[in-house]
Amino acid sequence: MWNRHQNGEVWYTSPLLDSAGVRHLFATRIGGVSEGCFGGWNFAAGVGNVTDSEQNVLANYEIAADKFGLHASDVCRSYQAHTDFVMTVDDTHRGVGTVLPKFPFGVDGLVSATENLLLSVRSADCVPILLYDPVQKVCSAVHAGWRGTVGGIAANAVLEMQKHGCKxxxxxxxxxxxxxxxxxxxxxxxxxxxxxxDACFASCFVPHGDRYLLDLTRANTLFLTRAGVAEHHIDACGMCTRCDETEWFSHRRMGANRGTMSAFITV
Ligand SMILES: [Zn+2]
Known part of the structure; x- marks a missing residue:
């Protein structure tokens, strides 16, 4: 079971990352200032015919950053386009996508060795993955839908971290x-x-009539272990965003008019 925290907002942390002492959180939809289908802790204005205000989104980022003793201007926000692209960010990216303009290109994964630079990836059914190397003190945040997952974005994050000397x-x-x-x-x-x-990914699918059920957590776990991450170093929460409307926004359940969660990590 993951650790559930409640202080105005509700968020989860991974016991594995907690044991390594790295500050991170996976936000639920509970708390924040947004209303209606964005209620309440929403991190994206949305792309449906109803949108949340940029002002609300910024206020929600301020609330999240405050959990780390930081500000929205310390956040670096990925610009998600279902790519498998991961890049390193630093002090020059502080506030990108929150108080500064967003990235002008798709970047679904971020890596940082910069102290108090707060990485944000968002999801509402897609997979948020946070990585940390306690030896080199390098962290990463990844957004993986099925396209990013099959593109190997989880493994790309490991490769990008290895550029910083991580094993x-x-x-x-x-x-x-x-x-x-x-x-x-x-x-x-x-x-x-x-x-x-790879044929090994057949194990991520369950036949369902003439279609399949896909286990995205298992697929990303396989990409990570193929990249050299130890199985006992992978902590999956196993919570389904579509099954629990109290805690999670879900694209499959709500459609385009909905809020978006964010995961955060910083060294
Ligand atoms: Zn479910």
Whole structure:
């Protein structure tokens, strides 16, 4: 069981990352200032025909950063476009996507060795993954939908961390709340895309009529272990975002008019 925290807002932390002493959180939708389908702790204005205000989103970032003793201007916010691209960010990226303009290109994973630079990736069924190397003190935050997952973005984060001297065997990974295998029905084109990477990914699919149920947590776990991360260094929370409307926004349950959660980590 992951650690559940409540102080105005509700958030979870991974016991594995907690034991390494790295500050991080996976936000639920509970708390914050947003209302309606964005109620209440929402981190994106949205792309449906109803949108939240940028002012509310910024206020929600301020609340999240405050849990770390930081400000929204210390956040670096990925610009998610279902890429498998991971890049290193530093002090020059402080406030990108919150108080400064967003990245002008898709970047779904961030790596940082910069103290008190707070990485943010957002999701509402997709997989948020936080990584940390307690030896080199390097962290990473990744957004992985099925496209990013099959593109190997989790492994790309490990590769980017290795540029900072990290050893894969030292890296810890927390796989956050996402749509579970109970709820994530996909077509044969998704199955085929994974099988083209490696036959081992067949174990992530459960046949479901003429379609499949996909276990994104297992798929990302396989990409991480193939990249050299130890199985006992991977902590998956196993909570399904579609199953629990009290705690999570879910694209499959709510459609485009909905809020978005964020995961945060900093060294
Ligand atoms: Zn479910």
């Amino acid at each position: 894969a065997a030292d890296i810890l990974a927390a796989i956050g709340p996402c749509i579970g295998v109970c709820c994530y029905e996909v077509g044969t084109e998704v199955y085929d895309a994974f099988l083209q990477v």
